[in-house]
Amino acid sequence: MAPIPATLYRGREGMWSWVAHRITGVAVFFFLFVHVLDTALVRVSPEDYNAVIESYKTPIVNFLEVGLTGAVLYHALNGIRLILVDFWSKGPKYHRVMLWVISVIWIVIMIPGFYFMTKHTFEQMFGGN
Amino acid sequence: MRKSKTAVVNTQSPATDSDLSIPQSFTVTVSVRRFNPDVDQETYLQDFEVEMYATDRVLDALHKIKWEQDGSLSFRRSCGHGICGSDAMRINGLNRLACKTLMKDLDVTKPIIIEAIKGLPLEKDLIVDMEPFFAAYREVLPFLMPSGAEPERERIQSQEDRARFDDSTKCILCAACTTSCPVFWTDNQYFGPQAIVGAHRFIFDSRDSGAASRLEVLNSKEGVWRCRTTFNCTDACPRGIQITQAIAEVKQALIRGKI
Incomplete structure (x- = not known):
């Protein structure tokens, strides 16, 4: 028997960028679902709303926020890329280049983003005071 | 055997001389x-x-x-x-x-x-079973639909007009593109890249006047808008057709309402 059954299609950048677009899209949708629920709570009971928001102030949720930012950012940048692929006459020709461009932009934004977003958590977890 | 070449081979590695010839x-x-x-x-x-x-x-x-x-x-x-x-x-x-x-x-x-x-x-x-694949191709009306009376001689076309759809004429209906498409794997109703290429070949042909009917077919729920531009089709095509480009051109023709 062969070592690995190759049922997975070995697509290239285009396929994997689409897979990532799907995953980030679904992730953002589930965030919005929770977000609408917790925000709507403020009209029902401001105290309960405060309690829910208070429960978010943990390192885990903070890292989830970083993940959410990364997902939204990728989905937005890749969305622009997809619009260009469909509606810019040279889009399909440069789709790989555009993927590398958005990847660089993503990294450039996420490195300081990660620093500032998690600064407070790191200080809380490992800080002296 | 040329003398000079053998000499060079011999100086490098005499033992592999036979390996190179056989x-x-x-x-x-x-x-x-x-x-x-x-x-x-x-x-x-x-x-x-x-x-x-x-x-x-x-x-x-x-x-x-x-x-x-x-x-x-x-x-x-x-x-x-x-x-x-x-x-x-x-x-x-x-x-x-x-x-x-x-x-x-x-x-x-x-x-x-x-x-x-x-x-x-x-x-x-x-x-x-290739039948669903051929059925999708048939649905886009892949034949010339000329308008007006039949001419006495050939239907003349300029080189530029011919070049407009040259890429999509190369299709050999092997199904490598359609069966590389993640959308097609999960939704067999999707026309697939090949049918769109087949339609593109006639939509952008200056001698043809059936573009409206083909665009109507491809504007349906299972038409071009199913394409998520994964480029698997373009990478898979053994004829090197720029399939995603062709699909994008059909999308643009639909949005702009002109070819």
Whole structure:
């Protein structure tokens, strides 16, 4: 028997960028679902709303926020890329280049983003005071 | 034999002189995903050892297996030269024509995994039912629909007008594109890249006047808007057609309402 059954299609950048677009899209949708629920709570009971928001102030949720930012950012940048692929006459020709461009932009934004977003958590977890 | 060339070879490595003049064969493991509908519940991989040369095609390996080892191995092929479009299959996880894939372009130290194309009903071994694929092609009306009275002579077309759809005329209906599309795998109602290329060939033909009917078909729920531009089709096409580009052109024609 062969070592690995190759049922997975070995697509290239285009396929994997689409897979990532799907995953980030679904992730953002589930965030919005929770977000609408917790925000709507403020009209029902401001105290309960405060309690829910208070429960978010943990390192885990903070890292989830970083993940959410990364997902939204990728989905937005890749969305622009997809619009260009469909509606810019040279889009399909440069789709790989555009993927590398958005990847660089993503990294450039996420490195300081990660620093500032998690600064407070790191200080809380490992800080002296 | 030319003297000067032999001399150079001899100074470098005298022992390999014969190696250079005689191509060396090697043993390759070919792992084929088999399925016999009369016996098997599920597909399974079966390994075959074949003696190959670097210039041999994957099709040659399949022939050797069928002719010398296991006559029950089933696959389609006709011309064997990349034009009939019969032998599209998944070779190491990518849709390729077996007759256009050479041993020297594959990693022969590992088994070569050969599977049927994905998304169409599997009939036996590497053979799938192509009918849904051809049905989608027929739906886009892939024939010339001229307007006006039949001319006395040929329908004249400028070189620029001919070049407009040149790329999409290259299609050989092998289904490598359509069965590489993740959207098609999960939604068999989607027309698929090939049908859109087939429509593109006539939509952008200056002699044709059936564009409106074809665009109407492709504007449906299962038409061009299903395309998620994964570029798998463009990468898989053995004819090098810029399929995603062609699909984008059809999308633009639909949005702008003109060709």
